[in-house]
Amino acid sequence: MIRFEHVFKRYPERGEALSDVSFEMNVGEMAFLTGHSGAGKSTLLRLLGLLERPTRGQVVVHGRNLASLPRGQIPFHRRQVGMIFQDYRLLPDRSVFDNVALPLVVAGLPHKDIGRRVRAALDQVGLLKRERATPSALSGGEQQRVGIARAVVARPPVLLADEPTGNLDPDLSREIFELFERFHAVGVTLLIATHDLSLVRSMSHRTFTLHDGRLVKDSGGH
Ligand SMILES: Nc1ncnc2c1ncn2[C@@H]1O[C@H](COP(=O)(O)OP(=O)(O)O)[C@@H](O)[C@H]1O
Numbered sequence: 733m734i735r736f737e738h739v740f741k742r743y744p745e746r747g748e749a750l751s752d753v754s755f756e757m758n759v760g761e762m763a764f765l766t767g768h769s770g771a772g773k774s775t776l777l778r779l780l781g782l783l784e785r786p787t788r789g790q791v792v793v794h795g796r797n798l799a800s801l802p803r804g805q806i807p808f809h810r811r812q813v814g815m816i817f818q819d820y821r822l823l824p825d826r827s828v829f830d831n832v833a834l835p836l837v838v839a840g841l842p843h844k845d846i847g848r849r850v851r852a853a854l855d856q857v858g859l860l861k862r863e864r865a866t867p868s869a870l871s872g873g874e875q876q877r878v879g880i881a882r883a884v885v886a887r888p889p890v891l892l893a894d895e896p897t898g899n900l901d902p903d904l905s906r907e908i909f910e911l912f913e914r915f916h917a918v919g920v921t922l923l924i925a926t927h928d929l930s931l932v933r934s935m936s937h938r939t940f941t942l943h944d945g946r947l948v949k950d951s952g953g954h
């Protein structure tokens with residue numbers, strides 16, 4: 733379960749990026765996060781991924797309060813939360829295989845398990861045959877699927893995506909969203925920040941709307 737309780741986030745020398753944001757998501761829920769550029773979407777996701785800490789308030793993921801999580805538990809938390817970015821963030825000089833393997837290498841998984849898990853992740857995104865390619869040999873849609881394979885390879889229960897289709901055309905965007913629905917179908921909790929309102933409307937999932945750092949709408953609150 734994900735819970736925000738009166739969360740504020742202020743960056744130095746800026747106004748508030750998030751102001752008094754509260755909501756809950758159940759395990760296995762899939763939701764979209766929309767709002768204008770600068771509304772606070774990326775900030776909200778970064779708080780969940782522990783790339784930032786809130787200025788005030790509580791962010792709770794699976795019972796862990798991230799505001800006070802001891803440093804030593806950060807790597808464990810990061811493995812529970814897969815993150816996907818608009819610009820893919822792949823290592824350009826490494827193969828698809830190595831890019832996807834990275835979280836498992838960092839986690840110190842035995843070599844023999846890494847190959848099996850990486851291929852399972854590549855299979856899920858339909859890229860099993862491209863494991864030796866480097867990212868520059870792939871299309872944008874394929875590069876994003878590598879990013880997704882990397883995000884799911886450690887089998888995190890929570891997936892966060894920050895404008896994952898921002899650089900993709902509508903057909904490829906739909907394919908990426910359909911891929912997310914498959915993870916949703918097997919119980920993964922997903923929160924996807926996106927500008928793509930036509931896709932959001934066509935998919936009937938809970939939708940949060942941020943405006944100037946405030947949560948102004950929740951289509952499916954509990
Ligand atoms: N690292 C940062 N340092 C300072 N200000 C930031 C930083 N990241 C975001 N902001 C500011 O916080 C606000 C929310 O930004 P962001 O979360 O990126 O919104 P969105 O993802 O919805 O475009 C904006 O005013 C932005 O300029």
Ligand SMILES: [Mg+2]
Nearest residue numbers: 773774775894
């Ligand atoms: Mg953003």
